[in-house]
Every structure is written in structure tokens, then in C-alpha cells.
Amino acid sequence: MVNTQNSQPSLPKAAYVAAMTLGKRIEEQLDAHDLSQAELARRIGVSQQTIWKLVSGNAQTTKYLREIARHLNTSEEFLLGETDDPYAAARKSGEYAPSPPSEDRIIEVPVIDLAYGMGGTFLDDTAALENVRSEPFPLSFIRRYTKARAGDLVIADGVGDSMAPTIGSNDQLLIDRGIDTMKLADQIWVFSFGGVGMVKRLRPRPDGSVAILSDNPSVPEDRAVDDELFLIGRVVAIVRKV
Numbered sequence: 001m002v003n004t005q006n007s008q009p010s011l012p013k014a015a016y017v018a019a020m021t022l023g024k025r026i027e028e029q030l031d032a033h034d035l036s037q038a039e040l041a042r043r044i045g046v047s048q049q050t051i052w053k054l055v056s057g058n059a060q061t062t063k064y065l066r067e068i069a070r071h072l073n074t075s076e077e078f079l080l081g082e083t084d085d086p087y088a089a090a091r092k093s094g095e096y097a098p099s100p101p102s103e104d105r106i107i108e109v110p111v112i113d114l115a116y117g118m119g120g121t122f123l124d125d126t127a128a129l130e131n132v133r134s135e136p137f138p139l140s141f142i143r144r145y146t147k148a149r150a151g152d153l154v155i156a157d158g159v160g161d162s163m164a165p166t167i168g169s170n171d172q173l174l175i176d177r178g179i180d181t182m183k184l185a186d187q188i189w190v191f192s193f194g195g196v197g198m199v200k201r202l203r204p205r206p207d208g209s210v211a212i213l214s215d216n217p218s219v220p221e222d223r224a225v226d227d228e229l230f231l232i233g234r235v236v237a238i239v240r241k242v
Contacts, residue, residue: 018081019060023055023057025078030149034149054068065079073086107137107139108135109135109174110155111135111155111156113157114156135155142174144237145236146174146236146237148236149178152177162219163200165215166188167238171240173235175235177233179233180231185203185204186203187201187202189201189231193224194228201215209224
């Protein structure tokens, strides 16, 4: 018989609360600084699973906590719930001088080729993005279009003319990989269909299938069923070169 009642992890209550506080505060600081768990892990030199365990409340602490606090521009005391001021300990010790994230700072956005490697695991593995080129963008410019974490964003060039006139071959697409669920019909998505990478509008159908639509009227509608469709991310902005 399956027990359907909610249960907390097999930790003493105080330890459980401490772990959840630590996880919540790390996640808040990640959001504040537009960092993904994978990027924080890369900077510290640990696996993403190490950060995930902390954020999810599956670990109470880590020997890397000081480094985590430094890269999140805060203090160990704040992350552990000993103070509600993220910068109190830093101001007192003078070890480092935290400052709120600036909306004018420059972020590096990876540039990927939609015509290559668009299989089911493409862009799902952070390591796949480490060796690609990137382009600098002011965060204030990015924020005009999306509130997504910087680590979830990629840039791609438009491919072909199936989405003309909405998207041209010289346009750049800003793609949010953090969006993986269709909530509205007819939005533009980057996805893999039958192992082929595509940029199209998607429209869920009442029968459970998904209509694949092109803005170019000469390109016929296609349809995906079952697990044929793998969402990579949603196109949140189209930057046009003139």
C-alpha cells in the first residue's frame, strides 16, 4: 500500500528547517544575480548536483559554503539564516564589499547553431555550451524582453524562410531554455521533431497532438503526437539587423 500522506525527510526537525532555509536563500541569491545552479557550480569547481542538493534541502551544509557565499555576494551567516541582512557580516568583517547586482552589467549569452545537434539532449547539458562563442549584452537590454535567468538564455540566428516574414535569416533569436511547458497557443518555440531542429509556432490540439505552424503560408502545417516533440526553449525576442 502506498502512503500518500506528505512526509518530511528523515532529519531532525531543526536540521530539516536549517536545510530548507539554506536552500531557499541560495536560490534567492541565484535569482538576484541571474545565475543558474550549473554556472555557480562551474565557478566554484563542483558538480551541479552539489548545488542542487543544497537548494532542494537535501544537504544541510557543505565545505564549499564560504565559496558559495562569496560568489553570491553575500555571507555564510545569511545563507544559514543567522541574519536577515545579506551584507551585514561582509560590512562588519571587511573581507569583501558586496553590492547589489547592476541592471547595466554585461552578461555573456552563448550563441548556438540551430542547424546542428538539435537532438533530444541538445542544450539540456550545460557542458555543451562551454565551448561555444558568446556575445555580450547589457542586462538592461535583456530585461526589456525577459526576466529569465542569464544562464537559461541562448542566442541563435534565424534559419530558412519557413517563419518569414516574422523571422528572417539575418535575425537573431533570444531563446529562454528555462521555459519548457506550453501555456499559450501559437507562441514561437525552438524544438526537436523527429530528430530535426525547428523554429515554429506550436498549438496544442484537443486530441492531445500539437500543431506545428509556419508563418510562411506556403509551408504546410505539420502535427506531432506522443513523444515526438522535444521542447528546447521559447523564443522571447527577435532582434533584427538593419
